Amino acid sequence: MPARQPSLWVPLRYFIVAQGAFLTALFWAPFHVSDLLDFYYQGHDLALTHLLTLGWITMTIMGASFQLVPVALETTLYSERMARWQFWLMLVGITAMVGHFWIGRHPGMAWGAALVLLAVILFLINMGRTLWRLARWDVIAMHVAAALAYLTATAVLGNLMALDKIYDFLGGQVLRTIHAHAHLAGIGWITMMIFGAGYKLIPMFSLSELGEERLPHWEFWALNIGLFGLFWSLLFQSVWVVFFALLVSLAIGLFLWKIRKVLRTRRRPRLDWGLRHAVSAMIYLGMVTILGTWLATGWVPGDEFGARLAFGYGFLALFGWVSVMIIGMMYKIIPFLVWHHRYSDLVGLRPVPLATQFLGEAVPRVGFWLLHAGIVITVGGLILESSVGIQAGTIGLSLAGVSFGVSLIRIYRHLIPRLTPLPEANTAEA
Amino acid sequence: MMARKTVGSGARFRPVLDTKVSELLKAYPEMIEVLARFNKHFELLRRPVLRKLMTPLVTIEKAARTAQVDPREMLAEIYRAIGEPVPPEWGTSDPPTEAPTAPMPEDLWNLPDDQRLILDVREQVRAGEEPYHRIMQAVGALKGTQVLQLCNIFEPVPLYDVLEQRGFAHWTERRGPEEWWVTFYRPARPLENASTSSTSQAAPAAAEAPLVVDARGLEPPQPMARILEALPKIEAGGQLLAMTDRRPMLLYPKLEDRGFKYATAETANGWFETRIWK
Numbered sequence: 108m109p110a111r112q113p114s115l116w117v118p119l120r121y122f123i124v125a126q127g128a129f130l131t132a133l134f135w136a137p138f139h140v141s142d143l144l145d146f147y148y149q150g151h152d153l154a155l156t157h158l159l160t161l162g163w164i165t166m167t168i169m170g171a172s173f174q175l176v177p178v179a180l181e182t183t184l185y186s187e188r189m190a191r192w193q194f195w196l197m198l199v200g201i202t203a204m205v206g207h208f209w210i211g212r213h214p215g216m217a218w219g220a221a222l223v224l225l226a227v228i229l230f231l232i233n234m235g236r237t238l239w240r241l242a243r244w245d246v247i248a249m250h251v252a253a254a255l256a257y258l259t260a261t262a263v264l265g266n267l268m269a270l271d272k273i274y275d276f277l278g279g280q281v282l283r284t285i286h287a288h289a290h291l292a293g294i295g296w297i298t299m300m301i302f303g304a305g306y307k308l309i310p311m312f313s314l315s316e317l318g319e320e321r322l323p324h325w326e327f328w329a330l331n332i333g334l335f336g337l338f339w340s341l342l343f344q345s346v347w348v349v350f351f352a353l354l355v356s357l358a359i360g361l362f363l364w365k366i367r368k369v370l371r372t373r374r375r376p377r378l379d380w381g382l383r384h385a386v387s388a389m390i391y392l393g394m395v396t397i398l399g400t401w402l403a404t405g406w407v408p409g410d411e412f413g414a415r416l417a418f419g420y421g422f423l424a425l426f427g428w429v430s431v432m433i434i435g436m437m438y439k440i441i442p443f444l445v446w447h448h449r450y451s452d453l454v455g456l457r458p459v460p461l462a463t464q465f466l467g468e469a470v471p472r473v474g475f476w477l478l479h480a481g482i483v484i485t486v487g488g489l490i491l492e493s494s495v496g497i498q499a500g501t502i503g504l505s506l507a508g509v510s511f512g513v514s515l516i517r518i519y520r521h522l523i524p525r526l527t528p529l530p531e532a533n534t535a536e537a
Numbered sequence: 538m539m540a541r542k543t544v545g546s547g548a549r550f551r552p553v554l555d556t557k558v559s560e561l562l563k564a565y566p567e568m569i570e571v572l573a574r575f576n577k578h579f580e581l582l583r584r585p586v587l588r589k590l591m592t593p594l595v596t597i598e599k600a601a602r603t604a605q606v607d608p609r610e611m612l613a614e615i616y617r618a619i620g621e622p623v624p625p626e627w628g629t630s631d632p633p634t635e636a637p638t639a640p641m642p643e644d645l646w647n648l649p650d651d652q653r654l655i656l657d658v659r660e661q662v663r664a665g666e667e668p669y670h671r672i673m674q675a676v677g678a679l680k681g682t683q684v685l686q687l688c689n690i691f692e693p694v695p696l697y698d699v700l701e702q703r704g705f706a707h708w709t710e711r712r713g714p715e716e717w718w719v720t721f722y723r724p725a726r727p728l729e730n731a732s733t734s735s736t737s738q739a740a741p742a743a744a745e746a747p748l749v750v751d752a753r754g755l756e757p758p759q760p761m762a763r764i765l766e767a768l769p770k771i772e773a774g775g776q777l778l779a780m781t782d783r784r785p786m787l788l789y790p791k792l793e794d795r796g797f798k799y800a801t802a803e804t805a806n807g808w809f810e811t812r813i814w815k
Binding site for chain 1: 565567568570571574614617618620754755756757758759761762765766767768769782783784786787791794807
């Protein structure tokens, strides 16, 4: 039985909302420099963080999962209807969460978090049933399954934290719980998923091969054991945190090493803009890892500077590593999705454009450099507590957001035949 | 038909077989990576002195012969690396003996592992020993429909005739610079081949060669586009053989929509072959 790609709107609505959330966050930042100069544990920053982690990152990964998991693992999505329900639960849940974080109303935030948890459970069931049908489990499926487990754990913990704000039953220090929650999400859900997808997509887009799967397997176990230990040692402030941070670093090093090998054996020397974003994101990943390991040692000059460093670390992880990687992957995935929907039925019947032509060159190039300048300057500003730096950096990021938005519009307009007519009229007359 | 001169259409430099390696590397310095994949000796070209010394003398054709590869295959690989479409006439014109990437013969599809006898003589050959005796012993030990998979550091062309006289056909794959895999098998007789597929009645497979679309080394969705574009060229009763890097999951619904039937097999060295017919 052939595996069918789910219909266009199943992944697309996730992508559009995610991109809307990302652009909102980028355009929001330059007007709230004072929030970014503040300690990171405060309502506005938490609202921004969840707008990014849930609205932008998680929505994108969910949409991409619906599009890619069935194709990559050669199976069919268990339920499209469930994916539609999940979308609305996510949308309402995230809006409620972010909004109530912003105005500092805990019950409303908890209510939103509960909806997100419900959506996550639907996602877990849908993906779980899809994976369940697999005849053969490879290292990619293992990453996807683990990421789903960590997403659920993150959402459960997040809900407990939300309820704790109202009923105060968790005890202990809230910052530790936050650090554990953040790493569970950042490493367990997001990075695990990107690693799994990366093993499939980077060879595919760079025209290379993954080759033997020994390193990815080692990476998988090191990352899982490292994260498990890291979570508990962050939660209980154990000295073991350094050991587990090093184990996670080892896993990340293995991933980067493997991808380096993949890219060195690629058949097309020129990297396109999608892959350039991906490669630069992996450089940030290396920097984030070093910064995180440094923070784990606790050898920082003063608590105040440690907190600034932690803010910079979180920002670099969310923007430098995850967002840049996602932008790169979106530049590959969305043209494919749009091409497939609009043109695949016409191939062979009339001339159609290539998917690689949708994006163009100039706009993503400008966006690429604006994005990097914005990230580097903002991180510097955050760590050194410089309002000028943060202001300049966030303006750079907003401009990068404009370029990302323009690129997306150029791709999406192919969905509207009126805007992108085919040259069919000429051939019909000839 | 093949162009023997450099085709310079517009700004893009398009190498041909007579193009000097030096010209190629001048236009596309990154092609060293591509050449190095064919033969590790080309790694030497990374050193500027050696590059200056050697490459003005050597054409792509000569370089390919040195690396023991089909020159057109090397050129096709270079074109893929540049991102130019590979002219179709380079794909399939050769008989299987000369084209190392000929599609897997139908007889070898779905061959269970216990039907393969694998003989790797690379170490022996590298040590300067003569593997002929060992190979013939292995051939003698084949039972029934078993096949021999021979791995050698070069293509063992003289062996083809010897084993053909014993009724063996062969299928050759080059998996690496010094890794040639040749499968020797007894081709199926029409009466033995009572499989369910209707195409098996076309027993002399060579007489009715299918239309081949090599969509490997292309970024999605290009493989799908290439294959769909070729569908109208399938003649009545004919079939199309599409080679892809991945199982073409998204192609299947499109084929069904257009009223085609298909079957996909994974070849031993990783790519997929999909036969498409009405």
